[in-house]
Amino acid sequence: MPETSRPAHPLSADEALRFTASRATETTFFFDFDGVLSPVTDDPDASQPVPSVLGVLEELASRVARVAIVSARPVSFLRSRFGSLEHVDLYGLYGLEVWHDGDVVTEPAALPWVPAMAELAERAKAELPQGVYVEYKRLSVALHYRTVPHLGGEVERWGHEQAERVGLRIQGGRMVVELKPPVDQDKGMVISDAVLGAGCAWYFGDDMSDIKAFDALRAREAVDPAFFGVAVAVANPETGAEVSSAADLTLDSPEDVARFLADALPVLAR
Numbered sequence: 458m459p460e461t462s463r464p465a466h467p468l469s470a471d472e473a474l475r476f477t478a479s480r481a482t483e484t485t486f487f488f489d490f491d492g493v494l495s496p497v498t499d500d501p502d503a504s505q506p507v508p509s510v511l512g513v514l515e516e517l518a519s520r521v522a523r524v525a526i527v528s529a530r531p532v533s534f535l536r537s538r539f540g541s542l543e544h545v546d547l548y549g550l551y552g553l554e555v556w557h558d559g560d561v562v563t564e565p566a567a568l569p570w571v572p573a574m575a576e577l578a579e580r581a582k583a584e585l586p587q588g589v590y591v592e593y594k595r596l597s598v599a600l601h602y603r604t605v606p607h608l609g610g611e612v613e614r615w616g617h618e619q620a621e622r623v624g625l626r627i628q629g630g631r632m633v634v635e636l637k638p639p640v641d642q643d644k645g646m647v648i649s650d651a652v653l654g655a656g657c658a659w660y661f662g663d664d665m666s667d668i669k670a671f672d673a674l675r676a677r678e679a680v681d682p683a684f685f686g687v688a689v690a691v692a693n694p695e696t697g698a699e700v701s702s703a704a705d706l707t708l709d710s711p712e713d714v715a716r717f718l719a720d721a722l723p724v725l726a727r
């Protein structure tokens with residue numbers, strides 16, 4: 458008999474999976490990329506998904522309503538890593554870009570900011586000390602200090618000054634400060650929109666920006682008693698405690714995410 462009332466939080470992985478199986482056709486699985494599907498690397502351009510996760514995501518997409526990746530990366534980067542997956546949707550730049558029907562759709566309100574972001578990336582390369590990696594993403598600029606953690610304070614200060622000067626927003630993260638256009642879009646808003654009409658959703662994240670997505674699942678549960686949301690943290694030494702304490706479940710690593718999903722597939726069998 459299908460289970461009708463959703464499990465209470467806190468819950469176990471088994472409970473969450475069994476209930477999800479009872480409504481798999483109305484369930485979406487959302488994943489962040491860095492630190493969730495891929496180990497975090499010193500060089501952001503070098504990061505690759507855990508090899509086994511590609512097949513698992515495609516298989517998962519055949520068993521639930523939808524699988525989507527929601528990342529700070531541009532869609533072009535996500536396509537370079539997941540282009541072979543036909544049934545996985547891609548949200549780039551915190552949802553400012555969406556891959557839809559073979560095209561990248563960009564949030565129109567963000568487009569006028571393209572020249573300012575390009576100028577900012579050039580300025581960052583010229584003014585920040587060596588070792589800081591400037592990642593230019595067309596509609597955002599990320600300043601990574603993973604290989605020079607002692608420069609974190611200086612990079613944060615520079616980023617905040619520039620945000621003030623240009624009129625940009627700041628998104629903090631793991632050894633990174635990111636500057637974005639002042640356009641209302643974040644992972645929480647992506648999830649709020651995407652779960653309208655869904656019966657169940659899971660979100661896997663590891664960083665501060667993912668907590669907004671967890672909150673969006675909670676908010677949906679609060680207004681829709683039939684909706685069931687599961688927030689999964691992926692542990693790490695940088696934001697681990699804060700993200701984990703906001704989640705229902707915690708997995709140890711991207712490899713553990715791949716294993717968890719592989720084990721979940723038989724439970725979600727159609």
Ligand SMILES: [Mg+2]
Pocket residue numbers: 489490491492493662663664
């Ligand atoms: Mg991440």
